[in-house]
Amino acid sequence: MDRFDALDNFVRVVEAGSISGAAERRQIAKSAVSRRLAELEQHLGVQLFRRTTRRMDLTDTGRSLYERALRLLADLQETELAVSSAHGALSGSLRVAAPLSFGLLHLSSAVNEFLRLHPDIQFDLDFNDRQVDILQESFDVAIRIADLEDSSLIARRIAPIRTVLTASPAYLQASGTPETPQALAAHRCLVYTNLPEPAVWRYQDAQGRAGQVRVTAALKANNGDFLKRAAIGGQGVTLQPVFICYEAIERGELVPLLTDCTWRSVNAYAVYPQTRHLSQRVRAFVDFLQTRFAGVPYWDRCLEQHRKAG
Numbered sequence: 001m002d003r004f005d006a007l008d009n010f011v012r013v014v015e016a017g018s019i020s021g022a023a024e025r026r027q028i029a030k031s032a033v034s035r036r037l038a039e040l041e042q043h044l045g046v047q048l049f050r051r052t053t054r055r056m057d058l059t060d061t062g063r064s065l066y067e068r069a070l071r072l073l074a075d076l077q078e079t080e081l082a083v084s085s086a087h088g089a090l091s092g093s094l095r096v097a098a099p100l101s102f103g104l105l106h107l108s109s110a111v112n113e114f115l116r117l118h119p120d121i122q123f124d125l126d127f128n129d130r131q132v133d134i135l136q137e138s139f140d141v142a143i144r145i146a147d148l149e150d151s152s153l154i155a156r157r158i159a160p161i162r163t164v165l166t167a168s169p170a171y172l173q174a175s176g177t178p179e180t181p182q183a184l185a186a187h188r189c190l191v192y193t194n195l196p197e198p199a200v201w202r203y204q205d206a207q208g209r210a211g212q213v214r215v216t217a218a219l220k221a222n223n224g225d226f227l228k229r230a231a232i233g234g235q236g237v238t239l240q241p242v243f244i245c246y247e248a249i250e251r252g253e254l255v256p257l258l259t260d261c262t263w264r265s266v267n268a269y270a271v272y273p274q275t276r277h278l279s280q281r282v283r284a285f286v287d288f289l290q291t292r293f294a295g296v297p298y299w300d301r302c303l304e305q306h307r308k309a310g
Contacts, residue, residue, distance in 0.1 A: 004076065006040040007069045009033060010048065014066050018056060067138045071095075075279055091120035094281050097134070098143040101224045101244050102268065103127040106299075107143065114288050121281060129194055129222060134273060140282050141272040145241070148269060155269040156286055159293035162242050162300060163263040165201075166254040170234040178237070181205075181213045181261060188218035188236030190227045201239050203261040228254070239263060246299040249306065256306050268293070 012022040013033065023030040041048050048062035058066060074092035098107050104127060111123055126132065126139070134142050134153060145161050171188075178184050181203055191198045198220065202212045218236045221227050224244040231238040231245075232253045238245075248254040270286045 001036075001039050001043055003043075004073070006036050006043070008073060009036040010040055011066065011069050011073065013037060013049075013056070014058065014062075064138070071138070071140070071279075089120055090118040090281055090284055092279075092281055093122045093124060093140075094285060095124040095126070095138065095140045096142070096285075097126045097128065097132045097137075097139045099129050099145055100127045101129075102143065102145060102241075104225075106243060110289060110292055113292070114285060117288075118284070134271065140279065141270055141286060143268060144271055145266055145268045147266055148271070153271045154274055155271045156290065158268045158270055158289050159297045160265065160300075161268050162265045162303075163239055164242050164245065164249075164259075164303065165237060165239050165257040165261075165263060166231060166245055166249065167237045167257060168232055168234045168253060169255060171231075171236060172255060174234070178257060181211060181258060184213050184215050184237060187215070189215035190219045190221075190230050190236045190238040191215065191217040192224055192227060192238075192240060193220050193222045201263070203258075203263050206260040242303065243297065243299040246302045249302045256303060259303070259307065 009022065009026070012025055013019055016022040016025055019033050019037065020030050023033045026033065037048070044065075046061045047059055048065060049056045050059055070093060096111075103125065107125075111125070115121060115123070131144065131146075132139055132142055143158070144155075148155050165184075167187075175187060178187055181201070184201065189199075189201075199215050199217055200212055201215055202210070204210055215237075219227070219230055221230075224240045227238045227240060228245045228248060230236070232248055237257065242249075245254055249256060270289055272282055272286070
């Protein structure tokens, strides 16, 4: 059995919705398509379709194989193009996972620019704050904002991610401005819950001494953009990445607080599986992101402007 031909045959059946449709597209006999599909199921020892007299539906195993087969066949095509032509254009699919707020605010424009450079790429984007299993869920690359644990994945740093303490002018006028980190314990705080200890805010003071304060959560949410809007509305003090609230700071809707302290900072990484053959699409996209976000990220410039104004 030619395994690549068997996978191509399987993909054609899925896309055509029937064996007869696949046979027509491949311009071969219906019996040949049916035989190759049966050989693939026998070789794998699984059932790929649930068959009725009217339709063929993928099983869960079949759906997983279809997603992997699409990328495998695309990688094969890309490899052939790269070997046959040093100037072969990038093509095929890229399945990317990214945190919701970062994806919407900063990755969307990057993807649009990348597509202008490589119009034959097809993106499949998943914006979600959960940490996906790249291998199990068949992602090509994921953007993660975290202190990464050791793993079998390759991680390339894209940008530093700083956090900033902010509140609205109206809240500060009504409740006062905290002069020390410990004073935050007496304030209404808006807490991001996708952290191990959401209500413990850690910092380093101007002398580099580490400290922490346990805050009272007046409002909790698992989305930073929601917390930013609540802070703009005067609901309390929030600690969140600068990339979420930088525009509100520039407009004067939020005021940075205790800027002589350094609050929790991490990095944004592009992570992808270790493979002997890294897709040119993945390599090109990660290289592009590193170049685009190189140096001081544009969202951090508002803090420097705030210091100068102060």
